[in-house]
Amino acid sequence: MFASDRPNVILIMSDDQGVGDYGFMGNTVIRTPALDAMHARSGFLSRFYVSPVCAPTRASLMTGRYNYRTRCVDTYLGRAMMDADEVTLAECLRDAGYRTGIYGKWHLGDNYPMRAMDQGFRESLLHRGGGIGQPSDPIGAEGKYTDPVLFKNGEEVAMQGYCTDIFFGAAMDFISNSAASNEPFFTYIATNAPHGPFDDVPTELYEEYKNTDLSPLLVSPLPEKRREAEFDKLARIAAMITNIDDNVARLFAKLDELGVTDNTIVIYLNDNGPNSMRYVGEMRGMKTHVDDGGIRSPLVMHWPARISAGTMSTQLCAHIDVMPTILDACQVPLPASRKIDGRSFLPLLTNGDAEWPTRQVVFQAHRGNVPQRFNHFAIHENPWKLVHPSGFGRERVAGEAKLELYNLEEDPRQLDDVAAKYPEIARRLTQAYEDWFADVSMSRHDNFAPPRIVIGTEHEPETVLTRQDWRHVSGRPWGGASNGFWLLNASQAGEYEVEIILDSGDYPSGTATVTAGNAVGQCEIVAGKQRGHRTTLALPKGDISLSVELTLGEQTLGPHQVVLTR
Template sequence: MLLKSQHLLYVLPLLLVCTATEFTCAAPDVSRPNVILIMSDDQGTGDYGFQGNELIRTPNIDAMHSRSGFLSNFYVSPVCAPTRASLMTGRYNYRTRCIDTYVGRSMMDPDEVTLAESLQQAGYRTGIYGKWHLGDNYPLRAMDQGFQDSLVHRGGGIGQPSDPIGAEGKYTDPTLFKNGDEVKKQGYCTDIFFDAAMEFIGDSVESGDNFFTYIATNAPHGPFDDVPQQLYEEYRKVDFSPIMIGNFRPDRLKQESDKLARIAAMVTNIDQNVGRLFDKLVELDILENTIVIYLNDNGPNTMRYVGNMRGMKTGVDDGGIRSPLLFHWPAKVSANKTVTKLCAHIDVAPTILDACDVTVPAEQHLDGRSFLPMLTGEDSDWPTRQVVFQSHRGDQPQLFNHFAIHEEPWKLVHPSGFGNEKLKGQPKLQLYDLSKDPRQNNDLADQQPDVVQRLSAGYEAWFKDVSSTRPDNYAPPRIVIGTEDELTTVLTRQDWRHLRGRPWAQDSAGFWLLEALDDAAYEVEVLFASPPPMGTATITAGKATTQLDIPAGKQLGNIAQLKIPAGKVRLDVEVNFDGKTQGPHQVILKRK
């Protein structure tokens, strides 16, 4: 059964909760801190003023940097869902079954213990606002994984096939999900997420509870057609060519410049909300003992300025996997405290749990470690270690494909390309001394064969270790249907197992891996993204099957009845339109 193992849950004694007044006393507060974790989506390591970008305005985050501890050598995964799995668990994503960004491979195994679960068990109120991207159905949702309050979009972003029908791509006035219920909101998505987070924070302070607030914006991820309009009009006048990488024809240059204006508008809008958030913390008198962390989830979503590095999102070169990490905690961390040691996404959860005095059971097996002692000055001893980053498309990672292993100052890398899983044999690896060559211009592999051999062996040992976390380590999680937690299950192409065609193309096909706890009758609704021609849908779950006539032009309300047997089942819905078959856009299962 997929439900979380109870032996991993634990309760710690609650420490004394301070009032808001106590946060303003002269001496630093010694009780547990509140925690706010902010992560933007596709904002690259160079999209900040304090990182040297003179065109994209981030004055509030720059000010936060001046008051914060700063991890200047911090790494994330090349793409978003893997980073989120590591961030929430303190473990490499290859241990969590979350190994890609779509077609059922961005779902995280529900037995993983999340940061939210650990903090909730320790007495914190927990809330998430924005992008979860680790599963849209029970028992994979944020609300099933430790978050008591959630306002999120489905899938990997607004504007994807997981959007509710009719709400596709709307960053302004989006349709979101509040604790599992579909809600129509007014305003721009980033503003909405920060508003909800600040309401949650205010309610927590009023009730005297410590809180953990996770704000994960979907901006500046595409689509780029719906952005803060006033900021966009300002940025349209900016010449972005100094931070654009590559040679462009005049027409393409115009398109790329317009795209950057839209991205910059979204980034500055995030920055404005960060300023509002800090104002709220001051208003509530909780600034001193509230940890605020800011980072991005991967490299930038275009080839643009990444400082003295190379690369972008999906790449394992440093520009694709570097992020600044700001750690604002006035009670314990001095302003302008810079940590240059190698740290990564797997270290964030251990650090937060350390700061909150939450003990992690040994059987939870974290890959990361707390970097808090380096920020507080209590202990600057940080061992030289090897940290690995790898990303791929599909069900199974391939040894030596699209990976990088870091051991200060070395980087051993094979940037073969995200989605290029055709490697045969051991490739020619590249070796760089990042302390002297951060742009990775001077490959030292031939000059340093001993280093290559040591790091290569370390990578192989890592690959074997993470791949053997479970007997069926890379099998995708299943969606559990028909429970009281989710009587109506919406299945989308985000989580289907793709069969043929381009995964999200209208004429593609796929199926869903489900688990039913008992035999039950279901109402099955078949939905289409646009008015379909006349056709016939064949619906199969295990040995149960039925057919459904699809009238021409009927997107919604195509309903059949099916009894789904208990156990692990595969749900296929194949629609025949004049001899050509395809999958539906979405399927809704409603237990009767």
């Protein structure tokens, strides 16, 4: 045991694993024996909610606050960056004497001052952006789940093995080192699996699931011509999920070996609904949906020292509650400088008579730069759900909102809209939502302004700008012919080298024009050359926007990535 009686903490969150992708949640196809065993000996929240997409969930998980307070409002185009002034769970535990490490997916900013290593994590081993296989991948290592190029404490490093195995292995090394130094630890394992792309999955497990009847996972019949492709994708997803489960087994074996299982909290959850329309139990929906299948997750909390096996609570809990709960368990105060929206659910799992006053919790996420009232939201107050499932990818037309009301105790599939039957409840929850929206929209001055990447500091001498964080202007956001700009803050005036990187070498020669405020630079683009096209700019101190326009033959487009070095 550690000298301190404070518990260690391991927080595990998978990416796009749905609420039904577990044996203990009724899935008869996907094997999760380690998670099933963990559930049997843990506390369990059966009515736990997350956001419909990943970055908003991660912002709430790390801060105990609704993501609209944190400037993180979407999953890309600069809107998955979290304001650097937020106080994170890692910062609170670090300041209380914990060793802190993160392994896998951060997705709250790839550049200073928003990286995990800037936000309280002493050690980090991460991919950039929202997942491997996205435009933020390192050049030459695009889409590699096996033998990926990752970022260890900010430095690019080539790894060997499958990504999930790598992340758990590095986390276990961190835990072992913490045990050896007799320090309490906080380990955040955020897998990028089973997020797509699906072409690189654990081979043996994939072969197993290819020969398995996956039809029980379907929620509606498929035409024959689509079945083969859908079953192949499901086999790949199932292989990734069982691989995570295998690593959970490895993790508990390591805790047993180190003798720290009893006083180590292990929490497992997923970040949003499943990444296909598949089994979600007695619910409907998938990732991006605000129906229950899109925003439910099991939450399993293993802590033998305090939580009895089989303890379960049906109270309404959510991602905003994880930070208050962990800090409560670790006897660390909440940050006094921030309004915390969540509450500790620890008493629900340690005290059978714990009071849990009726509460309302809101979930909203959609594309776009600024959140809109009534667009793709749900407000919950047990047993009621008031929802406007207008769609994640479309902005609401004024006057369109037709709100639906469901009693989830009687109608978990949301088949019977009872708004007309209970108009007073619908009105009350509508007003509660409007009050919530007004509150989270006024958390700070210019509340929904995108965060800025800070350049020219000793913390990040070389800044890599990717399409993950640009502000989109034209074309499909990540399409080859698209363009955008980056919002930056130069920490000091100076000369900067600008390297322009294309997405491949399959382009003719041409020119690049780089603009940052009043500064303009040009360079030649050499045919067949992906990177190494350079110019210099004299940049003033302060806020600037930087854009690059490439003229290549008949095409006008933006860069794939840009590297700035002062």
